[in-house]
Amino acid sequence: MEKFGKSQAITRVEDTRFLTGHGGYVDDVAPEGALRAYVFRSPVAHAEILSLDVGDARDSDGVHLVLTADDLIAAGITMGLSAVTVKNRDGSDAAAPHRPILAKDKLRHVGEPVAVIVADTLDQARDAAELIELDYEDLPAKLDLAPGGTPLHDEAPDNRAYDWGLGDEVACAAAFRRAANVVRMEITDSRIIVNSIEPRGCFADWQDGRLHLAFGGQGVWGVKAALAKALSLEPENVHVTTPDVGGGFGMKAPPYPEYFAAAHAAMVLGRPVRWMGERSDAMLSDHHGRDLISDAALAFDENNRIIGYRVDTRSNLGAYNSNFGQLIQSNLFARVLMGTYDVQDTYLHVEGFYTNTTQVDAYRGAGRPEAIYVLERMMDQAARELGVDPWELRRINFIPKDKFPYMSATGENYDVGDFNKVLATAEAKADRAGFAARRADSEARGKLRGIGLSYYIESILGDPSEGAKVEFNEDGTVSIYVGTQSNGQGHETVYAKFLSDQTGIPMDMISVVQGDSDRIAQGGGTGGSRSVTVQANATLATVDKMVEAFTPYLADKMGVDEADIRFDDETFRAPGSNMTPTFLEAAEMARADGRADLLVHEARATLPARSYPNGAHVAEVEVDPDTGAVELVKYTVVDDFGNLINPLLAEGQVHGGVAQGAGQVMMERVVYDDEGQLLSGSFMDYAMPRAADMPMIGFSAEPVPSTSNPMGMKGCGEAGTVGAMASTMNAVLDALWQRGVRKIDMPVTPLRVWETLQDATEDAR
Known part of the structure; x- marks a missing residue:
C-alpha cells in the first residue's frame, strides 16, 4: 500500500465542522428572504380527481403562487419524471406510464x-393549503403483489409492470429433475423507509436568465440534465449545487x-x-426500499453440492416507476444471484407490480442485499434439512x-477471491468454538x-469512469x-489523504471541491x-x-535531461542536480514564471472492471421466550475489501451498514391499511x-487485492447491509429452532416472536 495509500486510520477532518454545528446543509445555505414552498399532498391512495380549486389559496395572505398540474402544462412543462425500464421475458418493453410532477x-x-404553495412564510403556505378544495371519487386501493x-395505469391493465427473467430455465429445470435433494422456501423482504437524518430539501434562484438549484x-449532473429538459432551458443556463448532505443511501440520488x-x-x-x-x-414521499417476496429453491446432488438454483420474485414498485425501481429486483438482484457458490444452472424470474x-427504489445495496438475504437464508435452511453444518455447507x-477469474451464472466476472480464508478468520474472530458455552449460559438465565x-x-x-482536477491556488493551497x-x-x-500520499502535498493544504x-x-455522483x-x-x-507536465519544466530548472527526472511521491529528483522540489515548490516557481498551464491539471479514467467485496x-x-424480545448481543464481521486507504472509515461504513441491515430484520417495517x-x-x-x-461490532479485514x-x-459503502440481514435472521431462527419454530419473517418484533413461539408450542402438543 506504500504506492497507493498509507492505509492509516485517520479520523475525519470534516467531523469538527459537523459536530460543532457548522455544517452547511441545504436549509442552512438557502438565500436570506427566500420564499417558502409547501406541498399539498394526496390524502387518499387511489381516486379520480373530479375538481381541484386553489382560488382561495391563491388569495390567502402572503401567497405569491400556487402551482397545479394544469399550471405546469400551461407553462409547457409536460415531461414526467424519468425512469429506467427493463425488457419482458418475451422481448417486449416493460410498462412505462407517465409520472407527472404534480398529480393530474x-x-x-x-x-x-x-399542488405547491409559495408564500412569504411557511405558516402562510400551510394555512393556504388548508383552503384548497380537492374533490375526488375513491377507487379501490391495489396493495397485493x-x-x-x-388498474393504476392504462399501460398496465393487470397492474403488472414487467415480467423479467435471466438464466437458462430449461437447464435449471433439468438440474432439479436430477437432484438428490431439493430445498424450497418463501422469503419476505419487508418494505422500509430510508429515514436519512436530513430530510430532502432544495432552493431555487433565477437570475439573469440562469437557474440555480x-x-x-x-450527484448534481443528473438533476441538471432533468431540469434543463423539463424547463426547456439550455444546459449552460442551469447551475446545480449540493452542499453538505445528511445521509442519502440511494434514496436521494434521483430528481x-x-x-x-x-x-x-x-x-x-x-x-x-x-x-x-x-x-x-x-415518510410519505421519499422513495421506500425493499418490499418483495421470493419463492426460492436449491437443488443438491448426493454430495450436498448445489447443482441448481431458482428464484421467483414478486416485487412492489409502488404507484409509479421510480428512477431505478424496475432494475433493483431484476438486473441488480441478479448481479449476485448465486453469491460465492460455484453453480451455473440458475434462473431468476421477477414480476414487478404497481400498487x-x-x-420503491434504491436503498443501501440496491438489490444485492435482497439477493444475498434470499440465498443465505436458503443456505441455512438447506443445512438444517440436509443435516449438514451450515458453515461446512x-x-x-x-x-x-x-477457479478465479470466475464468470458467474449471471455474467459477473469475479476477478479474485479466497472465501475459505475469510470464513476461517470469521470463525476464529467470532469464537464459534465458544458458542456452546455461551448458549448454555443463556439457557441458565432462561434465554x-x-x-x-x-x-x-x-x-x-x-x-466506472470518473474525473479529477487538481488546482494550485495563489495562497499556496491545493484544490x-x-x-x-x-x-x-x-x-x-x-x-x-489519497492525493497527499501520491504527491507529498501536506493533507492540511488540500481542500476537496464537490x-x-x-x-x-x-461526474458520476455517489451510489453503488x-x-x-x-x-x-x-x-x-x-x-x-x-x-x-512538470517534468520538462523542472528539467530546464534543474539543468538535467527530462529522462533523468524521477518523482518519488514526495519530490522530483535527478542525478547531477541538488534541487529536490516538491509539487508545492514547483507550482510556486511556475506561478512566478507565468506558467499558468502548470497550475491546473485534470484527467478522466475508467476502471477496466468492477470489484467484488465479500465477507x-x-x-x-x-x-x-416469555416476552419475545430479541437482543443482538454479539456481532462479528470479516471483510475482504482489498487494499484499504483508511481502515477507520471503512469500519465506520460497515458499522452503519450493519445497523441498517440488522435494524430492518429486528424492527423496521412499513405498514399500510386496506385503503392504502x-x-x-x-x-x-x-x-x-x-x-x-x-x-459493539467486531471488524477485521482479510484483504485479497482486486x-x-x-x-x-474494493468498494465498502454498502457491504455492511448486504451481509447483515441474513446473518441476523439466521441467528434468530437458530435460537427459535430448539423450540420448534421452522419459519419466521422479518421484522422479528417481540409480538411476532412471542406469537410464533406460542404457535410452535401448540403444534407440538
Missing part, C-alpha cells in the same frame, strides 16, 4: 404531490417533483424559493480459489441463544475537484459503492499528468435501531 386526473398514493385489481443529493416545482416557481416569481421537507413528507403506495459449495452466518459478495455499481458526492462518508478526508455543476463539468474506487483511479491519472457476518442473539393509508408514518409507529439496540483497478481496492 388521478391520485395514486397517499402523499403524492398535488399479484395480477389484477383496479441547490439540493441535498448524490423529485419538488425540485422541478421550486425551480419553475423561482423562474415565474423572479425570487428565490425554498422547500424543506419535514419528517412526515419524508397504491409510495414508489458453504465451504463445500464455495468457488475454489484456483434462547442463536448464532447466524451470512457470507456475502457484492458487485460494485455505477459509472481537488471530484465528480462524486459525499453524503457523510468522509470523502473530504479520504480524497485529500457538488457544483459549474465548477465540475462531469463506487466513490472511492473510481475517484482514486481518476486521481492517479491526474497525478500522472501532473508529473508529466462473512456472524450474529448472535438472545431471545426472551400509511400507518407507520412517524417515529411513533416506525421503529428505528438506536445505539442501545446494537452491540485486479480490476491499480489500487487493489
Whole structure:
C-alpha cells in the first residue's frame, strides 16, 4: 500500500465542522428572504380527481403562487419524471406510464404531490393549503403483489409492470429433475423507509436568465440534465449545487417533483424559493426500499453440492416507476444471484407490480442485499434439512480459489477471491468454538441463544469512469475537484489523504471541491459503492499528468535531461542536480514564471472492471421466550475489501451498514391499511435501531487485492447491509429452532416472536 495509500486510520477532518454545528446543509445555505414552498399532498391512495380549486389559496395572505398540474402544462412543462425500464421475458418493453410532477386526473398514493404553495412564510403556505378544495371519487386501493385489481395505469391493465427473467430455465429445470435433494422456501423482504437524518430539501434562484438549484443529493449532473429538459432551458443556463448532505443511501440520488416545482416557481416569481421537507413528507414521499417476496429453491446432488438454483420474485414498485425501481429486483438482484457458490444452472424470474403506495427504489445495496438475504437464508435452511453444518455447507459449495477469474451464472466476472480464508478468520474472530458455552449460559438465565452466518459478495455499481482536477491556488493551497458526492462518508478526508500520499502535498493544504455543476463539468455522483474506487483511479491519472507536465519544466530548472527526472511521491529528483522540489515548490516557481498551464491539471479514467467485496457476518442473539424480545448481543464481521486507504472509515461504513441491515430484520417495517393509508408514518409507529439496540461490532479485514483497478481496492459503502440481514435472521431462527419454530419473517418484533413461539408450542402438543 506504500504506492497507493498509507492505509492509516485517520479520523475525519470534516467531523469538527459537523459536530460543532457548522455544517452547511441545504436549509442552512438557502438565500436570506427566500420564499417558502409547501406541498399539498394526496390524502387518499387511489381516486379520480373530479375538481381541484386553489382560488382561495391563491388569495390567502402572503401567497405569491400556487402551482397545479394544469399550471405546469400551461407553462409547457409536460415531461414526467424519468425512469429506467427493463425488457419482458418475451422481448417486449416493460410498462412505462407517465409520472407527472404534480398529480393530474388521478391520485395514486397517499402523499403524492398535488399542488405547491409559495408564500412569504411557511405558516402562510400551510394555512393556504388548508383552503384548497380537492374533490375526488375513491377507487379501490391495489396493495397485493399479484395480477389484477383496479388498474393504476392504462399501460398496465393487470397492474403488472414487467415480467423479467435471466438464466437458462430449461437447464435449471433439468438440474432439479436430477437432484438428490431439493430445498424450497418463501422469503419476505419487508418494505422500509430510508429515514436519512436530513430530510430532502432544495432552493431555487433565477437570475439573469440562469437557474440555480441547490439540493441535498448524490450527484448534481443528473438533476441538471432533468431540469434543463423539463424547463426547456439550455444546459449552460442551469447551475446545480449540493452542499453538505445528511445521509442519502440511494434514496436521494434521483430528481423529485419538488425540485422541478421550486425551480419553475423561482423562474415565474423572479425570487428565490425554498422547500424543506419535514419528517412526515419524508415518510410519505421519499422513495421506500425493499418490499418483495421470493419463492426460492436449491437443488443438491448426493454430495450436498448445489447443482441448481431458482428464484421467483414478486416485487412492489409502488404507484409509479421510480428512477431505478424496475432494475433493483431484476438486473441488480441478479448481479449476485448465486453469491460465492460455484453453480451455473440458475434462473431468476421477477414480476414487478404497481400498487397504491409510495414508489420503491434504491436503498443501501440496491438489490444485492435482497439477493444475498434470499440465498443465505436458503443456505441455512438447506443445512438444517440436509443435516449438514451450515458453515461446512458453504465451504463445500464455495468457488475454489484456483477457479478465479470466475464468470458467474449471471455474467459477473469475479476477478479474485479466497472465501475459505475469510470464513476461517470469521470463525476464529467470532469464537464459534465458544458458542456452546455461551448458549448454555443463556439457557441458565432462561434465554434462547442463536448464532447466524451470512457470507456475502457484492458487485460494485455505477459509472466506472470518473474525473479529477487538481488546482494550485495563489495562497499556496491545493484544490481537488471530484465528480462524486459525499453524503457523510468522509470523502473530504479520504480524497485529500489519497492525493497527499501520491504527491507529498501536506493533507492540511488540500481542500476537496464537490457538488457544483459549474465548477465540475462531469461526474458520476455517489451510489453503488463506487466513490472511492473510481475517484482514486481518476486521481492517479491526474497525478500522472501532473508529473508529466512538470517534468520538462523542472528539467530546464534543474539543468538535467527530462529522462533523468524521477518523482518519488514526495519530490522530483535527478542525478547531477541538488534541487529536490516538491509539487508545492514547483507550482510556486511556475506561478512566478507565468506558467499558468502548470497550475491546473485534470484527467478522466475508467476502471477496466468492477470489484467484488465479500465477507462473512456472524450474529448472535438472545431471545426472551416469555416476552419475545430479541437482543443482538454479539456481532462479528470479516471483510475482504482489498487494499484499504483508511481502515477507520471503512469500519465506520460497515458499522452503519450493519445497523441498517440488522435494524430492518429486528424492527423496521412499513405498514399500510386496506385503503392504502400509511400507518407507520412517524417515529411513533416506525421503529428505528438506536445505539442501545446494537452491540459493539467486531471488524477485521482479510484483504485479497482486486485486479480490476491499480489500487487493489474494493468498494465498502454498502457491504455492511448486504451481509447483515441474513446473518441476523439466521441467528434468530437458530435460537427459535430448539423450540420448534421452522419459519419466521422479518421484522422479528417481540409480538411476532412471542406469537410464533406460542404457535410452535401448540403444534407440538
